[in-house]
Amino acid sequence: MGITDTRRFPVWLLVTWGLSRLALLLLVFKVRAFPGPDVTTDVSVIYHGWYGTLRTGAFPHDDVTWQYPPAAALAVLSPALLPFLDYAQGFYVLAFLADLTVFCLLQSAGMRPGSTLRGAWVWAIGVPLLGPTVYARYDVMVTAVAVAALLAGTRHPRVMGALAGFGALLKAWPALLLVAAVRRRAWVSAAVVAGGLALLFGLTMPGAFSFLTSQRDRGTEVESLGALVFQVARHAGWSGRVVFHYGSVEFAGPYVDWISTAALFLTAGAFGWLLLWRVSVRRMHVHTLADAAFAAVLMSTVTSRVISPQYMVWLVGLAAVCLCFHGSRMALPAGLVLAGCLATVLEFPVFFADVVAGDRLGVSLLLVRNGLLALATVTAARELWLGTVSRPAPTVPPQAARTQETLTPS
Structure with missing residues (x-):
């Protein structure tokens, strides 16, 4: 190994990842306690209950x-x-x-010529900022599929499409990875994999699509952007209440349906903007695929009726892929997402009781976290548009610049 290679070997990156993951494992295995409610009950109680039903060959369609x-x-x-x-x-x-798979993929991508290890650093730092919730939800598995899909990118469009299609059948949002795909092979591969898996599940396991009804009936969750309306309104005498509904803590009462409907319109508006961007694109770069996916998932997350803490894992993974590329314009949105991760672990699980109660601390944490996500979304959309649609500023050749300086009166 040459001197240059030795200098590039990411020792501190490996140490940071290893020590932080050891801490996460100690937390989920309950060797050490983490403040707030126990986040592992989703696995030991809810997932385990579904496991028993799924092993019989049917989906838990009676469980909302x-x-x-x-x-x-x-x-x-x-x-x-x-x-x-x-x-x-x-x-x-x-x-x-x-x-570990995500980390290895990002590190490998960052070691390639013309790439950077910034993405691997984002993943190494961002995940532990979210606390033990990361290992107590299956979202990290979905994120691994999404990261692999984006890194396959333009060189292997069929692989990317297949992984995106599989990811969409895992948790829907990886379908947005295709927003900037220009190769028809990627779209065909995604459709074949997603359609084939959907058909297989539909024919062999009853209740495969019962989730659609449950998603339709969800309300405004207390951590969402729209929930801030009611978090503040409670202090002005709003008569609603907090209830456990469809597996999350939601608001119930006057005008909640209005805010939930408004969130759906905002999501439709976000998709409309993405469509406008897609038909307006003037130039594509090697990093555009990842940048567009990051912006699209940010929009989908921020406008959703639900912003669960584990959703941040998706954003950290996509931000990390963007920053593997030197030319990506997503450094600022990625930084805002990392700051949002720190705010997220404070609002859940550490001070979740304050969020549910709607006291000053809980509302302040939500304002900070959701404000950071909203700012990241606007910034990512702006950078995506400037980098791919807006006409680049004309460059002045060096000779012309020298001539102009000569002709400029002193």
Whole structure:
């Protein structure tokens, strides 16, 4: 190994990732306690309950908390691959391995000529900022599929399409990875994989698409952008209340339906903007695929009726892919997302009781976290537009610049 290679070897990056992941494992295995409510009950109680139903060959369609596309069953059933561990332990180990896979992909991409390790650093730092929630949800597994898809990118469009299609059947949002795909092969591959898997699940497992009804009936969750209206309104005498509904803590009462409907319109508006961007694009860069996916998922997340803490894992993964490329314009939005991760772990789980109660601390944390996400979204959309649609500023050749200086009177 030459001197240059030795200098590039990311020792501190590996140390940072290793120590932070050891801390996460100690937390989910309950060797150390983390402030706030126990985030691991989703795995040990909810996921484990679904596991028992899914093993019978049917989806838990009678459980309104099952709100996921059919391939999510694979993630819930995955601890069966480690029969020597109990269900929760197997799930945490597999979540750790998904995290490791993302890290290795980003590090490998960052070591290529013309690339940078900034993306691997974003992942190494961003994930532990979210606390043990990362390993207690299956979103890190979905993010691993999405990161692999984007890094396949323009060189392997069929692979990217297949992974995006599979990811969409895991948790819907990876379909947005295709927003900037220009190769028809990527779209065809995604449609074949997603359609084939959907058909397979639909024919073999009853209740494969029951999640659509559960998603339709969800309300405004207390951590969402729209919920800030009611978080503030409670202090002005609003008569609504907080309820546990469809697996999340939501608001119920006057005008909640209005805000939920407004969120749907905002999401439709975001997709309209993405369509306008897509038909207006003048130039594509090697990083545009990742930049557009990051901006699209930011828009979808911020305008949603629900912003669960684990959604931040998606954004950290996509931001990390963007920053693997030197030319990406997403450094500022990525930084805002990292700051949002710190605010997120404070609002959940550390001070979640304050968020539910709507006291000054809880509302302040939500204002900060959601404000950072909204700013990241606007900034990402602006940078995407400037980098691909706006006409670049004319450059003055050096000879012309010298001539202009000569002719300029002193």
